[in-house]
Amino acid sequence: MVAPTSGDEAGHAGPDLRLTDVPAVATALTRARERLTSWARTAGLEELQIGDVTLATYEAMANVADHAYxxxxxVFDLHACRRDGVVTVTVTDHGRWKSPGRPPGWRGRGLLIIERAAGQFELTPHARGTTVCMSWPVRADEPSRP
Known part of the structure:
Protein backbone atom coordinates (compact mmCIF):
# COMPACT_ATOMS: atom_id res chain seq x y z
CA MET A 1 0.00 0.00 0.00
CA VAL A 2 1.27 3.52 -0.78
CA ALA A 3 -0.02 6.47 1.25
CA PRO A 4 0.02 10.10 0.04
CA THR A 5 1.92 12.83 1.88
CA SER A 6 2.97 16.41 1.39
CA GLY A 7 6.33 17.36 -0.11
CA ASP A 8 9.32 18.80 1.69
CA GLU A 9 10.93 22.22 1.41
CA ALA A 10 12.69 21.33 -1.86
CA GLY A 11 9.35 20.72 -3.53
CA HIS A 12 9.78 16.97 -3.82
CA ALA A 13 6.18 16.07 -3.32
CA GLY A 14 5.30 12.45 -3.44
CA PRO A 15 3.79 9.62 -1.54
CA ASP A 16 5.41 7.76 1.30
CA LEU A 17 6.25 4.17 0.54
CA ARG A 18 4.38 1.78 2.82
CA LEU A 19 4.77 -1.95 2.38
CA THR A 20 2.90 -4.04 4.91
CA ASP A 21 3.00 -7.74 5.71
CA VAL A 22 5.94 -8.37 3.38
CA PRO A 23 6.94 -12.05 3.59
CA ALA A 24 10.40 -12.43 5.14
CA VAL A 25 11.74 -14.49 2.22
CA ALA A 26 14.42 -13.69 -0.38
CA THR A 27 12.11 -13.09 -3.35
CA ALA A 28 9.94 -10.66 -1.39
CA LEU A 29 13.02 -8.82 -0.08
CA THR A 30 14.20 -8.33 -3.66
CA ARG A 31 10.82 -6.91 -4.72
CA ALA A 32 10.74 -4.61 -1.68
CA ARG A 33 14.25 -3.35 -2.52
CA GLU A 34 13.15 -2.64 -6.11
CA ARG A 35 10.12 -0.69 -4.87
CA LEU A 36 12.32 1.28 -2.45
CA THR A 37 14.80 2.13 -5.21
CA SER A 38 11.99 3.37 -7.45
CA TRP A 39 10.50 5.40 -4.59
CA ALA A 40 13.91 6.96 -3.77
CA ARG A 41 14.30 8.15 -7.37
CA THR A 42 10.81 9.67 -7.28
CA ALA A 43 11.69 11.32 -3.95
CA GLY A 44 14.58 13.12 -5.65
CA LEU A 45 17.56 11.35 -4.09
CA GLU A 46 20.82 11.30 -6.04
CA GLU A 47 22.16 7.94 -7.18
CA LEU A 48 24.93 7.49 -4.59
CA GLN A 49 22.49 8.17 -1.79
CA ILE A 50 19.97 5.78 -3.31
CA GLY A 51 22.70 3.14 -3.04
CA ASP A 52 23.21 3.89 0.66
CA VAL A 53 19.47 3.81 1.38
CA THR A 54 18.85 0.56 -0.47
CA LEU A 55 21.94 -1.16 0.97
CA ALA A 56 21.09 -0.32 4.58
CA THR A 57 17.42 -1.14 4.12
CA TYR A 58 18.14 -4.47 2.43
CA GLU A 59 20.42 -5.42 5.33
CA ALA A 60 17.63 -4.58 7.79
CA MET A 61 15.18 -6.71 5.78
CA ALA A 62 17.70 -9.58 5.55
CA ASN A 63 18.10 -9.46 9.33
CA VAL A 64 14.35 -9.97 9.64
CA ALA A 65 14.53 -13.02 7.38
CA ASP A 66 17.54 -14.42 9.25
CA HIS A 67 16.77 -13.58 12.88
CA ALA A 68 13.18 -12.54 13.61
CA TYR A 69 11.26 -15.78 13.20
CA VAL A 75 6.39 -10.78 7.80
CA PHE A 76 7.67 -7.23 8.16
CA ASP A 77 6.55 -3.69 7.37
CA LEU A 78 8.60 -1.05 5.56
CA HIS A 79 7.89 2.69 5.61
CA ALA A 80 9.93 5.30 3.73
CA CYS A 81 9.30 9.04 3.72
CA ARG A 82 10.99 12.33 2.90
CA ARG A 83 10.29 15.22 5.26
CA ASP A 84 12.11 18.51 5.77
CA GLY A 85 15.19 17.40 3.85
CA VAL A 86 15.51 14.03 5.60
CA VAL A 87 14.74 10.56 4.26
CA THR A 88 13.63 8.09 6.93
CA VAL A 89 13.14 4.36 6.42
CA THR A 90 11.80 2.00 9.08
CA VAL A 91 11.68 -1.79 8.94
CA THR A 92 9.52 -3.43 11.61
CA ASP A 93 9.18 -7.14 12.24
CA HIS A 94 6.75 -8.91 14.54
CA GLY A 95 9.01 -11.72 15.72
CA ARG A 96 11.61 -12.37 18.38
CA TRP A 97 15.36 -12.38 17.91
CA LYS A 98 16.86 -15.78 17.23
CA SER A 99 20.58 -16.44 17.12
CA PRO A 100 22.11 -17.95 14.01
CA GLY A 101 22.37 -21.73 14.20
CA ARG A 102 26.01 -21.79 13.13
CA PRO A 103 29.00 -19.45 13.38
CA PRO A 104 28.39 -16.56 10.99
CA GLY A 105 31.69 -16.91 9.09
CA TRP A 106 31.66 -14.14 6.51
CA ARG A 107 28.11 -13.24 7.52
CA GLY A 108 26.93 -11.44 10.63
CA ARG A 109 27.83 -7.91 9.62
CA GLY A 110 24.38 -6.56 8.79
CA LEU A 111 24.11 -4.11 11.67
CA LEU A 112 27.61 -2.80 10.99
CA ILE A 113 26.71 -2.26 7.33
CA ILE A 114 23.52 -0.44 8.33
CA GLU A 115 25.43 1.74 10.79
CA ARG A 116 28.00 2.69 8.15
CA ALA A 117 25.51 3.28 5.29
CA ALA A 118 22.88 5.22 7.27
CA GLY A 119 23.25 8.81 8.39
CA GLN A 120 21.55 7.82 11.65
CA PHE A 121 20.45 4.39 12.82
CA GLU A 122 18.44 3.12 15.76
CA LEU A 123 17.43 -0.44 16.63
CA THR A 124 14.46 -0.69 19.01
CA PRO A 125 13.29 -4.06 20.35
CA HIS A 126 9.70 -4.07 21.63
CA ALA A 127 7.20 -6.61 22.92
CA ARG A 128 5.94 -7.39 19.42
CA GLY A 129 9.18 -7.40 17.44
CA THR A 130 11.95 -5.02 16.46
CA THR A 131 12.07 -1.73 14.58
CA VAL A 132 15.11 -0.51 12.69
CA CYS A 133 14.92 3.22 11.94
CA MET A 134 17.44 4.73 9.52
CA SER A 135 17.65 8.31 8.29
CA TRP A 136 19.73 10.36 5.90
CA PRO A 137 19.90 14.10 5.27
CA VAL A 138 19.07 14.52 1.58
CA ARG A 139 22.21 15.35 -0.37
CA ALA A 140 22.00 17.80 -3.24
CA ASP A 141 22.72 16.44 -6.69
CA GLU A 142 26.39 16.66 -7.56
CA PRO A 143 27.18 19.07 -10.38
CA SER A 144 27.57 17.48 -13.79
CA ARG A 145 31.12 16.85 -14.93
CA PRO A 146 32.22 17.51 -18.51
Whole structure:
Protein backbone atom coordinates (compact mmCIF):
# COMPACT_ATOMS: atom_id res chain seq x y z
CA MET A 1 0.00 0.00 0.00
CA VAL A 2 1.27 3.52 -0.78
CA ALA A 3 -0.02 6.47 1.25
CA PRO A 4 0.02 10.10 0.04
CA THR A 5 1.92 12.83 1.88
CA SER A 6 2.97 16.41 1.39
CA GLY A 7 6.33 17.36 -0.11
CA ASP A 8 9.32 18.80 1.69
CA GLU A 9 10.93 22.22 1.41
CA ALA A 10 12.69 21.33 -1.86
CA GLY A 11 9.35 20.72 -3.53
CA HIS A 12 9.78 16.97 -3.82
CA ALA A 13 6.18 16.07 -3.32
CA GLY A 14 5.30 12.45 -3.44
CA PRO A 15 3.79 9.62 -1.54
CA ASP A 16 5.41 7.76 1.30
CA LEU A 17 6.25 4.17 0.54
CA ARG A 18 4.38 1.78 2.82
CA LEU A 19 4.77 -1.95 2.38
CA THR A 20 2.90 -4.04 4.91
CA ASP A 21 3.00 -7.74 5.71
CA VAL A 22 5.94 -8.37 3.38
CA PRO A 23 6.94 -12.05 3.59
CA ALA A 24 10.40 -12.43 5.14
CA VAL A 25 11.74 -14.49 2.22
CA ALA A 26 14.42 -13.69 -0.38
CA THR A 27 12.11 -13.09 -3.35
CA ALA A 28 9.94 -10.66 -1.39
CA LEU A 29 13.02 -8.82 -0.08
CA THR A 30 14.20 -8.33 -3.66
CA ARG A 31 10.82 -6.91 -4.72
CA ALA A 32 10.74 -4.61 -1.68
CA ARG A 33 14.25 -3.35 -2.52
CA GLU A 34 13.15 -2.64 -6.11
CA ARG A 35 10.12 -0.69 -4.87
CA LEU A 36 12.32 1.28 -2.45
CA THR A 37 14.80 2.13 -5.21
CA SER A 38 11.99 3.37 -7.45
CA TRP A 39 10.50 5.40 -4.59
CA ALA A 40 13.91 6.96 -3.77
CA ARG A 41 14.30 8.15 -7.37
CA THR A 42 10.81 9.67 -7.28
CA ALA A 43 11.69 11.32 -3.95
CA GLY A 44 14.58 13.12 -5.65
CA LEU A 45 17.56 11.35 -4.09
CA GLU A 46 20.82 11.30 -6.04
CA GLU A 47 22.16 7.94 -7.18
CA LEU A 48 24.93 7.49 -4.59
CA GLN A 49 22.49 8.17 -1.79
CA ILE A 50 19.97 5.78 -3.31
CA GLY A 51 22.70 3.14 -3.04
CA ASP A 52 23.21 3.89 0.66
CA VAL A 53 19.47 3.81 1.38
CA THR A 54 18.85 0.56 -0.47
CA LEU A 55 21.94 -1.16 0.97
CA ALA A 56 21.09 -0.32 4.58
CA THR A 57 17.42 -1.14 4.12
CA TYR A 58 18.14 -4.47 2.43
CA GLU A 59 20.42 -5.42 5.33
CA ALA A 60 17.63 -4.58 7.79
CA MET A 61 15.18 -6.71 5.78
CA ALA A 62 17.70 -9.58 5.55
CA ASN A 63 18.10 -9.46 9.33
CA VAL A 64 14.35 -9.97 9.64
CA ALA A 65 14.53 -13.02 7.38
CA ASP A 66 17.54 -14.42 9.25
CA HIS A 67 16.77 -13.58 12.88
CA ALA A 68 13.18 -12.54 13.61
CA TYR A 69 11.26 -15.78 13.20
CA UNK A 70 11.79 -19.41 14.22
CA UNK A 71 9.18 -20.66 11.74
CA UNK A 72 8.39 -19.79 8.12
CA UNK A 73 5.59 -17.30 7.57
CA UNK A 74 7.10 -14.23 9.22
CA VAL A 75 6.39 -10.78 7.80
CA PHE A 76 7.67 -7.23 8.16
CA ASP A 77 6.55 -3.69 7.37
CA LEU A 78 8.60 -1.05 5.56
CA HIS A 79 7.89 2.69 5.61
CA ALA A 80 9.93 5.30 3.73
CA CYS A 81 9.30 9.04 3.72
CA ARG A 82 10.99 12.33 2.90
CA ARG A 83 10.29 15.22 5.26
CA ASP A 84 12.11 18.51 5.77
CA GLY A 85 15.19 17.40 3.85
CA VAL A 86 15.51 14.03 5.60
CA VAL A 87 14.74 10.56 4.26
CA THR A 88 13.63 8.09 6.93
CA VAL A 89 13.14 4.36 6.42
CA THR A 90 11.80 2.00 9.08
CA VAL A 91 11.68 -1.79 8.94
CA THR A 92 9.52 -3.43 11.61
CA ASP A 93 9.18 -7.14 12.24
CA HIS A 94 6.75 -8.91 14.54
CA GLY A 95 9.01 -11.72 15.72
CA ARG A 96 11.61 -12.37 18.38
CA TRP A 97 15.36 -12.38 17.91
CA LYS A 98 16.86 -15.78 17.23
CA SER A 99 20.58 -16.44 17.12
CA PRO A 100 22.11 -17.95 14.01
CA GLY A 101 22.37 -21.73 14.20
CA ARG A 102 26.01 -21.79 13.13
CA PRO A 103 29.00 -19.45 13.38
CA PRO A 104 28.39 -16.56 10.99
CA GLY A 105 31.69 -16.91 9.09
CA TRP A 106 31.66 -14.14 6.51
CA ARG A 107 28.11 -13.24 7.52
CA GLY A 108 26.93 -11.44 10.63
CA ARG A 109 27.83 -7.91 9.62
CA GLY A 110 24.38 -6.56 8.79
CA LEU A 111 24.11 -4.11 11.67
CA LEU A 112 27.61 -2.80 10.99
CA ILE A 113 26.71 -2.26 7.33
CA ILE A 114 23.52 -0.44 8.33
CA GLU A 115 25.43 1.74 10.79
CA ARG A 116 28.00 2.69 8.15
CA ALA A 117 25.51 3.28 5.29
CA ALA A 118 22.88 5.22 7.27
CA GLY A 119 23.25 8.81 8.39
CA GLN A 120 21.55 7.82 11.65
CA PHE A 121 20.45 4.39 12.82
CA GLU A 122 18.44 3.12 15.76
CA LEU A 123 17.43 -0.44 16.63
CA THR A 124 14.46 -0.69 19.01
CA PRO A 125 13.29 -4.06 20.35
CA HIS A 126 9.70 -4.07 21.63
CA ALA A 127 7.20 -6.61 22.92
CA ARG A 128 5.94 -7.39 19.42
CA GLY A 129 9.18 -7.40 17.44
CA THR A 130 11.95 -5.02 16.46
CA THR A 131 12.07 -1.73 14.58
CA VAL A 132 15.11 -0.51 12.69
CA CYS A 133 14.92 3.22 11.94
CA MET A 134 17.44 4.73 9.52
CA SER A 135 17.65 8.31 8.29
CA TRP A 136 19.73 10.36 5.90
CA PRO A 137 19.90 14.10 5.27
CA VAL A 138 19.07 14.52 1.58
CA ARG A 139 22.21 15.35 -0.37
CA ALA A 140 22.00 17.80 -3.24
CA ASP A 141 22.72 16.44 -6.69
CA GLU A 142 26.39 16.66 -7.56
CA PRO A 143 27.18 19.07 -10.38
CA SER A 144 27.57 17.48 -13.79
CA ARG A 145 31.12 16.85 -14.93
CA PRO A 146 32.22 17.51 -18.51
Missing amino acids: DQPGG
